[in-house]
Amino acid sequence: MTLPSDLFPVPNGGIAEIANYKEQALAEYRDNPLIEALPPILTHDEFVTAVTEYPAFDNSEKKLDASLRLHCVERVLNYFQPLSKHIELEQKISRIIRQGYLERNPLGPMYAARIRQIDKSLRKGGSSKIALLKKYVSIPTSASGFTMIGVSGVGKTTAIKRVLGLYPQIILHSEYKGIPLNLYQIVWLKLNCPHAGSLKGLCTDFFIEIDKLLGTDYHKKHGSKNNSEDTMLAQMGIIADTHCLGVLVVDEIQDLSTAKSGGSEKVLNFFVKLVHTIGVPVVRIATNKALPILQGDFRHARRGVGEGGTYWDRLMRTSNEERRVWRFFVEGFFEYQWTKKTAAYTDEIDKVFYEESQGIIDIAVKLFMIAQWRAIALGTEIITAETIEKVADDSLQLVRPMLNALKSGDEELISKYSDIKPIDIEGFYKSYLAEIEKKQQRKLEQLRDQPTSPSDVPSLLNSLILNLLDLGLSPRLAKLHAEKAISSRKADSSLADLVKEAYRAALTEESAMTETASPERKNQPAKNLKAKSYLPDDLRLIVAEAKKTRRSAYEGLKDAGVIKPSLEDFLNTREA
Secondary structure, eight states: OOOOTTEEEOTTSOEEEEOOOOOOSSGGGTTOHHHHTSOOOOOHHHHHHHHOBOOOOOGGGGGSOHHHHHHHHGGGGGOBOOOHHHHHHHHHHHHHHHHHHHTTOTTSHHHHHHHHHHHHHHHSOSSOHHHHHHHHOOOOOOOOEEEEEOOTTSSHHHHHHHHHTTSOSEEEEEEETTEEEEEEEEOEEEEEOOTTBOHHHHHHHHHHHHHHHHOOOHHHHHOOTTSOHHHHHHHHHHHHHHTTOOEEEEEOGGGBOHHHHTOHHHHHHHHHHHHHHHOSOEEEEEOGGGHHHHHHHHHOTTSSOTTEEEEOOOOOOSSHHHHHHHHHHHHHHHTOOOSSSOOOOOHHHHHHHHHHHTTOHHHHHHHHHHHHHHHHHHTOOSOOHHHHHHHHHHHOTTTHHHHHHHHHTOHHHHTTOOOOOOOOHHHHHHHHHHHHHHHHHHHHHHHHTSOOOGGGHHHHHHHHHHHHHHTTOOHHHHHHHHHHHHHTOOTTOOHHHHHHHHHHHHHHHHHHHHHTOOHHHHTSOHHHHHTTOOOTTOHHHHHHHHHHTTOOHHHHHHHTTSSOSOHHHHHHHHHO
């Protein structure tokens, strides 16, 4: 595959964007190739335009078959409507990446000096590499970070992916203002904490992901189980500095095992050291389950976490402004309906939607999808408040205790539920698809014996010819008697009736032709028939042999076992 001229394939790695340096409005961002190679800083409107996504939709698709419309509904998952908290997140990411690069300008003396200091600390003896780093690494960093925490389904991971997607992940530098500059800049790296994993496992994943991007072998060199966390952290620092890592995002922190990692305090200290050691901004993302681990971020905002903690709450509906935001968001996706009838977004539906989802975005979107599937599959073809309530009863059983706790507003009761299990919509899709298939089968059974109309003649003729060919008639006879049967058919004749009529007529014609054959034909030596080199089971040979003994083609085929003794039974079997 040929890549655009501004892209470069990293050997055994990913795809890098070739650096394109841009003028900077702010003086502190000038003459720094790592900052100048980044996309421009966006205004609010530019960000909203860049990340907003609406599903593909054509009103004519409402006329499609039900099974196809089930597929169309899947597009709702692509819906993304940025809100004020998304704008705030984009601004934070933009700031911490650029601020983190201020003290790591590869053209400045501190860049190389810091790498040398980290390397020197690693070469010294001793078990505590972090202590050695503090002793030997004197170059400060401008890195900071923050924590995003909130219940599952409020859109934390989706939001961070949308923001990171605005930046190229790898940038290739070769020359800056006439100065040779040979390096790969990794703008961002996102890690998911391994389920029930340890901090060492997280470090190992760091090496693996860098290897995937750059085709390196850091995991082989530094991912040994024998290495301590401090040693791995120090190696991460050198790698992060060497490849100019802009921001490290660590998601699903609640999945870390505090038991394997030495307790909550050690986990929190690890992330504090991560910022100081690798000198890169770190964004931590977690659900409420991680509050015991990360609550220090909220009590001590300056404990090495820079921007502090951000709680991503569900959409509320208490004040007029909150109700306006909620309705703005839901009305945005509610218009994408592939049911035959379009439902209006009424106050009743708005209330039911919120009551059943409690403002959790993932639940609201998936309820809407399943409600459409249900309306399409069951043939009601419209979304109502009752549809949403029924779908909620069926699909939200696992999360109902948590939703009830949220409805109550009781903080103590809410705290008992550390997380919300995601809704598995695949099971509901298969269920409603099976319902559609049952309906289609019943429809086929009803259509089988329905009378045909004149508009069906072309397709009916083709079907009739194919059935006659299957019965062993020659193409000439099949076409001839199919056309005759069609032209003389009764209004209530089914396809099975026409097959019987045409096949009987064809056999009768063959029998008559045998009886009226010319004397020369009758007296023709049998060896001439054999000279045609028919295969042993060729129907024409069977019919020819029958004619020699003055039997009809039907009798010959019946005696040879090609057709059943009873023509009526045979045709009835085909009809069934």
